[in-house]
Amino acid sequence: HEGRALFSKQNTTGGQSLYGYVDAQGKEVLPAIYVDANDFMNGVALVKIKEGEYALIDPDGNILHTYNHPFVGSPGEGLLAYQATENGKYGYLNTDGSVAIQPQFTSALPFSEGRAVVNTAENYGNAYGLIDKQGKMIIPAKYYEVLQLGEGRVAIGTPVFPSQPYRGSRYVIADAKTGAVLSNHTLLGVNNYQEGLASVFDAKDTYFIDRSGKKAAQPPVIPGAGTLTLSGRLIRADVDQRTSYYDRQGKQVWRQNGVIPLRPPYSVVEKKYKPNRDYLVYYPVVEGIASAEVSREVNDKLRKLSLAEDVGSGGVSQDFSYNGDFSVSFFRKNLLVLELTGYRFPFGAAHGMPTKIYPHINLRSGRFYKLGDLFKPGSRYVEKLSKIVGKQIENDPQYSYVFPDTYKGITSDQPFFVDNEALYLYFAPYEIAPYSAGFPTFRIPYAEIMGLISTEGEFWQSFH
Structure with missing residues (x-):
């Protein structure tokens, strides 16, 4: 902004972040000495010198005005929101520090076009209105x-x-x-x-x-x-x-392209399902499958898996919002692997829950493969894959986020996906790790498990 960019540095003595400014070449022009700082606008910036002391500076760091108050906000058209007492009401100062509008609001935004939005509600409520520069209400504070x-x-x-x-x-x-x-x-x-x-x-x-x-x-x-x-x-x-x-x-x-070409005659076409304002899903339709019956079965199943049906269309009918989308994760020979993602947000919750599934579809037969279809009958793949994942958690530092003692092995229908080189097993958020870890995923190269894989089986043959 106006040839100056904010940067921050951690103070070595107190561990507190301090702010300064660099120029357009990245050269430090104002050292990191401010407790807080704002962008330059109209040739000035508001900085916090210390608790209870704010200042308006020019691009060279010269102090134009000082304000001794518990809080002062950035200037808007020559007026600055401020608090006269700690945790008190907000009013506005003139640039020279004189009081323009006495403190009387529970929040006060910067002036723009001669007007400012203010709130008069107590206890973090909402009663917003619009005032002019004399503090007179143009729109009553009740919205x-x-x-x-x-x-x-x-x-x-x-x-x-x-x-x-x-x-x-x-x-x-x-x-x-x-x-x-x-x-x-x-x-x-x-x-x-x-x-x-x-x-x-x-x-x-x-x-x-x-x-x-x-x-x-x-x-x-x-x-x-x-x-x-x-x-x-x-x-x-x-x-x-x-x-x-x-x-x-x-x-x-x-x-944006709504068609993902695979190889003739196959392609994946994007369709939209939006029965109400809180529910939006983009789901895949696979085109080019030779048999009309197989094509219908595959696409009906993909629509169900995408949750693109059975949600009320007569207005908002659920207590959550939902977004769904998809991408092509892997395609080789006759095997198409899609990634179907979703995000369900219960209204009023701190955060929503993401979901992720990978349908593995044989485009010739229309068959959807399960994890067990990759392995020889009686191969005890669950036990052996469980050990491999357990060792990765134990020995690989990248999995240090896994909750202690939560991993008990994989299940026979463990969520998975494949590519040309490896099998991937994954877990849902919170299952074995914190929400922030997303979907903990474990890569197992085929070379490590070739003895278990049914290389003559339909699943393996569909992409190898």
Whole structure:
């Protein structure tokens, strides 16, 4: 920002991080002496000198003003949010340190276009409004959200589900100068204005609105939820987790490939299943299978495994959100291995749970292979593979994250996938390791287990 970039260094004596600035060549121009610091804007940056002391500096580090308060925020149009007492209410200072608006808010955001969003709710509640530079309310402080969108417009948000506000808001567009609501059409997502247009989405489509708050004449209108961005002469669309580009007349000029060619006659085609706003799955359809019956059976099973069915379509009907996607993990001879990923997020939870499965499909016969199909009958593969994985956990430092005493061996239907060189066995999050470890995966080269593998069997022969 303005020829300066923030960096931090750990203080060798106290172990505390201190901040400084480098120039565009990476040369240190202001040493790491600040307890906290912000980016430069309009030739100044706010830094924290020590507890209870903040300063406004120029790009050479000269102190322009000092502020002795428990908290001071970055300047916005010559006003800085501040607290006069520790954990007290927020007000605003002038750049010279004089009080512009007395402390009276439970949070106060920087000024933009002569206005600022403030909160008056106690105990981390939401009662947001919009004030002018005299502290006068333009929009009363009673809303769950107020977002400044630029170009004199704001979005006022109220929870879609009042008892579950974390599930998202519905927005209306208002005039930032008067507070008057311009359009009552419910929007579920809003972005800042650019060239008189703002990208929004409702329950059905993603499109532009103009400054009147109504649907703009500017195409495109795309089914799904996402964002449109003006990008030179083009418009970039990121909708339902897929990217495409349109010209200014609304004609699509590029989109992400929805077909993965394997080898003639086989390909994998992407299909979308979105019965409601909280459920989105991209699932694979394999094309080119000779038998129509086998093709139907394979693709019905893939759709089921992808969880792309049986979710209510009459509005939001579940207490979680779900996203599913897929990729081609491995393809050789007649064997196609797909990776089907999912992420289920119960509303209000700290985090969701990811899932991952690998269907192994013989494209000639339509058979889905299980782990046991790779091995000779009576080979005691479970016991032998369990020992190999146990040794890797014991001896390989990369598996030091595995919980002590949780690994009890693999199961006969252990989740797995193959490639040309090795068998991979994996575990779900929390099964033998912390959530942050993801899916602990163990690679077993075929050379290590050739005595167990049924080399004449259909599974092995399908890709070797």
